Amino acid sequence: MRVNSLCYEIFVPSGIAARLRQAPEHERQNPLTLYTIYYIDGGMAGGHLTPKLVGFLDPLDREFFETFTTVPGIGFMRALKCLIRPLNEIALAIERGDTALLKKLPYIGAKTAERIVTDLRGKMAKFALAHSDQPLSVETETMSDLKIEAIQVLEQLEYSHSEAQRMANDILARYKNLKSIDEFLRKVFEQRQEATNS
Numbered sequence: 375m376r377v378n379s380l381c382y383e384i385f386v387p388s389g390i391a392a393r394l395r396q397a398p399e400h401e402r403q404n405p406l407t408l409y410t411i412y413y414i415d416g417g418m419a420g421g422h423l424t425p426k427l428v429g430f431l432d433p434l435d436r437e438f439f440e441t442f443t444t445v446p447g448i449g450f451m452r453a454l455k456c457l458i459r460p461l462n463e464i465a466l467a468i469e470r471g472d473t474a475l476l477k478k479l480p481y482i483g484a485k486t487a488e489r490i491v492t493d494l495r496g497k498m499a500k501f502a503l504a505h506s507d508q509p510l511s512v513e514t515e516t517m518s519d520l521k522i523e524a525i526q527v528l529e530q531l532e533y534s535h536s537e538a539q540r541m542a543n544d545i546l547a548r549y550k551n552l553k554s555i556d557e558f559l560r561k562v563f564e565q566r567q568e569a570t571n572s
Contacts, residue, residue, distance in 0.1 A: 382427055383427070384408060384410060384427045384428070384429040385426060385427065385428045385429070385450075385454060386408070386428070386429045386430070387428075387430070387439075387454050387457060387510035387511045388454070388455075388511045388512045389457075389458075389508060389509045389510050389511050389512045390429075390430065390431055390435075390510065392512055392519055393508070394406075395519060395522060395523075396519075407431075408429030408430065408431065409429065409430045409431070409432065409433045409435075409436040410427045410428060410429045410430075410436070411427070411428045411436060411439065411440055411450070412425065412426075412427055413425070413426045413427075413428065413450050414426075415450075415451075426450070428450055428454070430510075434461075434500075434501070434504055434506075435461065435506075435510060437501075438461045438465070438501045438504075439453060439457075439510070441494065441497060441498075441501075442457070442464075442490075442494070444493065444494075445486075445489055445490050445493045445494065446489065446493075447486055447489065448486070448490070452481050454511060455480055455481060455511060456479045456480045456481045456482055456511065457479070457509060457510040457511045458479060458480065458509050458511050458512060459475075459479065459509050460506045460507055460508060460509050461501055461504060461506050461509075461510060462501060462502055462503070462504045462505070462506045463475070464476070464479070464501075465498035465499075465500075465501035465502040465504070466498070466502040468490060468491055468494045468495055468498045469495060469496075469498045469499060469502055471491050471495065473487040473488055473491060476490055476491070520546070520552065520553075520554070520555065520558065521542050521543075521546055523555050524538075524541075524542040524545070524546070524555060524558050525538045525539055525542050527555060527559065528541060528542065528562075541562060542558075545558060545561050545562060545565070546558070548561075549561055
């Protein structure tokens with residue numbers, strides 16, 4: 375997002391990012407409206423505080439996310455990764471005290487599931503009634519999505535499109551279990567280091 379001469383990076387849940395990437399060209403909105411939450415990331419003791427924006431396509435999704443992250447131990451980065459079920463299912467599980475379903479979410483253990491129920495039960499009826507059939511996050515990106523993102527990131531790093539495509543094909547063929555862009559970039563870095571040292 376650009377505001378005058380400033381650019382802001384906006385984090386969006388992976389499910390929303392996947393829907394935006396896969397939307398046909400004629401269905402893509404330009405400009406796109408995102409409903410954002412402003413977070414300050416980092417600890418006071420560490421002395422390094424970083425502003426972060428998290429964006430959603432629907433104000434109800436934003437409201438749910440904001441409520442969900444009030445639970446101690448559920449920071450926005452964890453929430454971005456764990457909401458792999460539609461929000462109405464998660465809200466219904468919280469209202470029913472269904473910790474078994476909550477424990478199936480990534481990064482949510484038994485104690486955190488109990489804390490979620492304790493803190494949020496009675497506040498989720500509106501979200502449980504929502505007509506949401508798509509999760510905010512996806513468990514893992516498909517290889518095609520990862521490849522698209524890898525090429526885009528390499529192009530941002532000023533590699534040509536053909537070079538970015540060649541590098542993405544090479545790394546993804548060599549390392550078939552990569553699940554994230556961070557893992558991909560680590561392999562690119564390691565490959566560059568090996569080439570420099572040989």
